[in-house]
Structure formats: C-alpha cells, structure tokens
Amino acid sequence: MSITKEQVLQALGNVEEPDLKKDLVTLNMIQDIKIEGNKLSFSVILTTPACPLKAMIENACRNAIGYFISKDIEVQINMTSHVTSQKNTGVPGVKNIIAVASGKGGVGKSTVAVNLALGLSYAGAKVGLIDADIYGPSIPIMFGLEGARPKARDVDGKSRIQPIEKYGIKLLSIGFFTDPNQPVPWRGPMVSTAVKQLFNDADWGELDYLVVDLPPGTGDIHITVTQSFPITGAVIVTTPQNVALADAKKGIGMFMMNAINVPILGIVENMSYFTPAELPENKYYIFGQGGGHKLATQLNVPFLGEIPLVTSISDSGDAGKPVVLDEHNPMSRAFVEMAKKVAQQVAICNAAANNKSLVNN
Secondary structure, eight states: OOOOHHHHHHHHTTOEETTTTEETTTTTOEEEEEEETTEEEEEEEESOTTOTTHHHHHHHHHHHHHHHTOTTOEEEEEEEEOOOOOSOOSSTTEEEEEEEEOSSSSSOHHHHHHHHHHHHHHTTOOEEEEEOOTTSOOHHHHTTOTTOOOEEEEETTEEEEEOEEETTEEEEEGGGTSOTTSOOOOOHHHHHHHHHHHHHTBOOOSEEEEEEEOOSSSSHHHHHHHHHSOOOEEEEEEOSSHHHHHHHHHHHHHHHSTTTOOOEEEEEEEEEEEOOTTOTTOOBOTTOSSHHHHHHHHHTOOEEEEEEEOHHHHHHHHTTOOGGGOTTSHHHHHHHHHHHHHHHHHHHHHHHHHHHHHHHO
16 A cells, blocks of 8 residues: 555644643654655654653554554654753753752762763763762762863863763763862852853753752852753752751742742652662661652652662762662662653753743744
C-alpha cells in the first residue's frame, strides 16, 4: 500500500504530549518524515534528552501509525531532542539555570546538586555546575578536584575563566580559588561579586542546563543569583524531620516572593529511610515518614522523589566519584530518575512561560 506524509501527520496528530497537553504535530515535534514503499521513518523532537516519557511517546506513535494507517508498515522512529528555554538567562549559551537550595544545612543539598547535574548529563544533556556555596564549597572534594585551578583564555578580546571539565560536565567552584584550609571571611558585597563572576566571567559554551548549588538558608547569595539571572526554576532539598521541613518551607516562600518569583521545580526528600546492606528490602524511617511528600502536596509543587540514607552515597562523594557514575548501584538509578523529573518540570515551566508570552503579545 502507498501512504502519504499527510496520512502520517494525521495519524500522529492523535498522539498527545502528556505534559504539554497538546498533540505532537501541533507542537511541531514530528520532523524528517521519509516514506519508501511500506517503510516509514520520522523523528520525534522531545523537549529534553532526559524525558522520562520517551518510551511511552515512542510506543504511542507506533500504535497510532498501526491503528490509523496500517499494521503492515515498518516504522523507524528517531527519538531526539531540542532542549527548550523561555528567556535569555544572561549567561551566553546557557538555556536553563536550575537552582538547588535548602532551608538549612546538613540535608545533602550538594549531594543532590552534584548527582542531579550528572544525571542530566547521563541522559545526554550538556550540563554545567556552579558551586555557589561560598563559605562551604564541597564540589572540589566531590569531584576529586582538590587543588585544581581553572585556567583563563582570551575569548573575543576578553579574558575568560575556563570551567574544569570532569565526568562530562563543566565545573566552577569558589573552592578552586581559595585555600581549602582557610575560612572565607567575606562581607556581603564581596560574596555577591564573587558569585557573579562565576556566571559572567566564565566561558561556559553551549549548555542545556546550568545547575547552581546554593548555600543553605535565604541570604545574600540567593538574592544575588535570583535577581541577577533569570532562573528557570528551583529544586528544594529537605529531610523528613519537622525542623528541616519548616526551613524548607521558608526557602520555598523566598523563591515565591514577588520580588524573586522563581518557579519551584519540586521537592527532593533526602535521607528518607535507612536500608541496611544486609537487608536490602527493609526500610527504616528513622527521621519520620512522608514529610517531603506532604509538604509538596501542601504547597502544590511537584514531589521529585525520595533518596534513602545509604553509606554508598556519601562514600562516593568523599571518594570524588559521585554515586550516579556507578550504574550498578540502585542509588544511581534513583538520582537519574530524579534528574529526568527535574528536566520534565523545566520543560513544563518553559512551555507555560512561552504560551503566556504569546498570549500577552
């Protein structure tokens, strides 16, 4: 039988993108349609390589072709992506800036930020990571880069810092420029200037996501970053205890203030439960259960998942090889799934903002 491009588009017009609530044809996600006899090939352009719904969308496309045209057609689908953005981030080449924050220290925020960045990279995205925790930078240790010093080179007549590349992502930390054995007794204006330099004076190149590990609390650095650069969204890290949840709620409240107005991509509950190595099926909720999920429901923001309390996560960070890099570790899969959910929320935020912009114009 002979088929036409119009038939293909009509069939695929019945496949809805689950997050954006429109069909793939309307969203211009179907491209490169090629027909040779009963052989059909086309590309589906996803909004992120880390799309958690990739397999489901591909299967829906195959079913649509089989149902609306013919089951005898040989279908080849190229699932590719073009990461969306909604505005100029103020950092040349960077499409999205993701802030990772917590209301209090000690909840594993940096661990989540590092493994989020690596999880996005693992899925095929171009990723950078800024360690903006001026007073307690931990990225050099977690990447095994103690003592590393970024180089500078001339770019378009201006000296630019070259982020250090490791495990496929680009890194900058204030810890690369200070003595790790000395405290950093800086006042607010000095801190703000230093943080801005990590964004403005670096040659980041083309990035889909720039993850920013913010310090705990709601201080100068948070205000500097959110008011100086259009942040796509924030990931909030908490633990199940009430005191951590109360501080996380304050952190979310800061991002939601009119003067800041940064979308919340979701809440990650770290140290959710303890699973002994000898009893892998057991879960012990030693800090309480379900607090992060309840907070997400209460504030009507996405819940991005639970990360258990296991020694392999901290040991991997201390050894300079974050747990995401160990594909055989179940915790690696947990962080990759979390990263996919974050990418999913970024795409939803971008679509909503772009639709709003079209309506206003």
